Amino acid sequence: MLTVSMSVNGRKVSRKVEGRTLLVEFLREHLGLTGTHVGCDTSQCGACVVHVDGASAKACTLLAAQAEGTEVTTIEGLAKNGELHPMQAAFKEHHGLQCGFCTPGMVMSAVDLLKRNPDPSETEVREWLEGNLCRCTGYHNIVKAIRAAARAMAG
């Protein structure tokens, strides 16, 4: 066992974990933050995407110990003062989800994209979503939502 400490959604947390504890297990089982999903557990689907020091990462393919000392943001950390993040609002407005299983990962991945590229083309959005799989929507409305969020966030 080892003690890991990090900041999760702005809150300092410290827990005893095993070396093999994954970041996604740490978030879901140790902290009760079940918004981060596990779809494939094989680093393919992106349901588990969170931000580690501002960059999107698959929390199923990261040890909790590797995140020692970092700032982690999960889907629970996006809304501020009860108000949805513009990306969440755009997914709602543009029907960017059906069952919602892929949605937390999609939203976290998309927020990372807009940080690097505030005005992505449709092709750039689709290419960026390479690591996020959705079995419901056919992606069309997800792409629409992300581009709408880009416009909303540009002011």
Added chain:
Amino acid sequence: MYDFAYHRPASLEEAERLLSGASDGTLIAGGMTLIPALKQRLASPSDVIDLSGVAGLSGISEAGGAIVVGALTPHAAVASDAVVTARVPALAALAAEIGDPQVRNRGTLGGSIANNDPVADYPAAVLGLGATVRTNRREIAADDFFTGMFETALEDGEIVTAVSFPVPDKAGYTKFSNPASRYAVVGVLVSRGPAGTRVAVTGAGPCVFRSAELEQALAGDFTAAALDAVTVAAEGLNSDIHASADYRAHLVGVMAKRAVAACG
């Protein structure tokens, strides 16, 4: 996944000591290959030694006509680096095509070449640009580094610290990606420069290799048309659910021509 002792050393010396002191120690860089292997119990090390705390293993610099990329530099950093983009755009483009954005944010150059997956992209860049691999013990020429399927010249306890890529006059990389994983069904890197005229092929065989026929054809005339008359032999190439050896041989020729054309 079986449990293990996790360590994060702050120096290369400490990492070496932990590695030699462990009954079955392994290094972790980005973990994009190691963690899936641990989950599948393909690996069950006693100790996992995380290199991310070791200073000086990450970053990109230019020195003496070469671009030096630290072993821990993630693919995304290589893809977007201003020096790499200006001096060796083929290398930036190759890094930008690895996997997906989250894999590129975590996966590293050192991890990729130490693993030497037969379908990985970076081995083609290291061999095709005639790079030199630096370790905690020595320098290894690309031609001597990749020794077989998932095999390299690295010895027990040896740690890749950086790769030095000589800046080529021209270089291009094109891959025919597996549509699901983005790994190379066939990827070809062509270059001409201080390391000569080189053609490195990944994905097609059990290990990245140089194609003597294609190199000869390009040595006299570095154009896609110069490759028209060359046929690549299917012998020794991989056949699997993704592609037959014959199809891979055909793709090597097509990807090589496109890579030359991409040099501009």
